[in-house]
Amino acid sequence: AQSVTQPDARVTVSEGASLQLRCKYSYSATPYLFWYVQYPRQGLQLLLKYYSGDPVVQGVNSFEAEFSKSNSSFHLQKASVHWSDSAVYFCALPTSSGQKLVFGQGTILKVYL
Amino acid sequence: GGIITQTPKFLIGQEGQKLTLKCQQNFNHDTMYWYRQDSGKGLRLIYYSITENDLQKGDLSEGYDASREKKSSFSLTVTSAQKNEMAVFLCASSIQTSAETLYFGSGTRLTVL
Numbered sequence: 701a702q703s704v705t706q707p708d709a710r711v712t713v714s715e716g717a718s719l720q721l722r723c724k725y726s727y728s729a730t731p732y733l734f735w736y737v738q739y740p741r742q743g744l745q746l747l748l749k750y751y752s753g754d755p756v757v758q759g760v761n762s763f764e765a766e767f768s769k770s771n772s773s774f775h776l777q778k779a780s781v782h783w784s785d786s787a788v789y790f791c792a793l794p795t796s797s798g799q800k801l802v803f804g805q806g807t808i809l810k811v812y813l
Numbered sequence: 814g815g816i817i818t819q820t821p822k823f824l825i826g827q828e829g830q831k832l833t834l835k836c837q838q839n840f841n842h843d844t845m846y847w848y849r850q851d852s853g854k855g856l857r858l859i860y861y862s863i864t865e866n867d868l869q870k871g872d873l874s875e876g877y878d879a880s881r882e883k884k885s886s887f888s889l890t891v892t893s894a895q896k897n898e899m900a901v902f903l904c905a906s907s908i909q910t911s912a913e914t915l916y917f918g919s920g921t922r923l924t925v926l
Contacts, residue, residue, distance in 0.1 A: 709853065732912050743817070743903055744856075744918030790855065798910035799844075799863065800871065805855040 702727050704791050708802035714812055715783050721776040722808045723765075723791030731793045733774040734801070735765055738788040750774065761785070776777075783811045815840035817918035819904050825924045828896040830914040834889045834921045836904030842916070843909050849873055850901040850920070859902075862887055863909075891923070898925040 703726040713719055725731060736744040748759025755767040765776045773792060783795050791804040817838045826832045836840040838845065844863050848856040858871030860879035868879050887904060901922050905915040 734914075736915075741919065743905070743919045744915070745917070746914045749914070794911040798912040799861065799869070800858055801846075801911035801915060803848075803856040805853060 702793055702795055702802050703707075704793055704802055704804040706791055706807050708807050710808045710810070711811045712812065713781055714758075716780050716805045719778045719781045719785075719809070720772075721789050721791075722767075723776065723804060725772050725774060725791070725793055727793060729801065730769060730801065733765075734766060734792045735759065735763070735774075735776050736790045736792060736803075738790065738806075740747070740787070744790060749777070781809075781811050783813055785809060786811045814840075815916065817904055817906060817916055819902075819918035821919050821921060821926075823922050824895045825926065826891075827926055830892060830894045830925075832891040832894055832923070834891075834902050834904075834923075836887045836888075836889075837885055838904075838906040838916070839885065840906055840908075840916060841884070842906035843884070843887070844907045844911075845881065846905040846907075846915065847871075847879060847887065847889045848903045848905065850903055852866075856903065859889065876891075894925040896925055898923065919926060 705724045734749045735747040738744045750767045788806045846861040847859040857873045862881040865884045879888045880888045901920045904918040907913045907915045
């Protein structure tokens, strides 16, 4: 069965630092992969998605993610974080039927000044 | 652009009570979803619906009923609220499948006394 693991429940970084949020997946073929972000008291919003092709995908707010088939990973990165990036970040992939989206447990990001 | 509206934003109930959460979308999307969000556990799918009057059980459907009488609306009923239960219920929609972007409402926060 498909699964997504985000090994870091919480990440704390200072403003201006670089960021990597980790995501590992389990899937028999090459999956579609998503990163969603949830700001306080809001629903989730799509940050970026990978379907195929270039393993590095660009998203909103200067986020990017790199797909690695050999490592079964889809890590999210940002070169320089801002305090407003503080939020919960979810990695996700659809099931093989495409009808359900499986989410990781989420990583709480706190950016301090 | 469209919007997903969830009502109420906050719901307080008593143990054993039947409680109904509502969701409306104006994207004209075919598929709608109900997710439950518990702290540290990510999002778990309760029910989804691929078209009007269709209902599909997710991984956490026990204790819940759902209804999709119109394309634009999807309601969720907690059949018997459990004491000390606290979670956020998120409604989402997509054009057709989870392989496309999901659009989320801002959630209903449930507290059971």
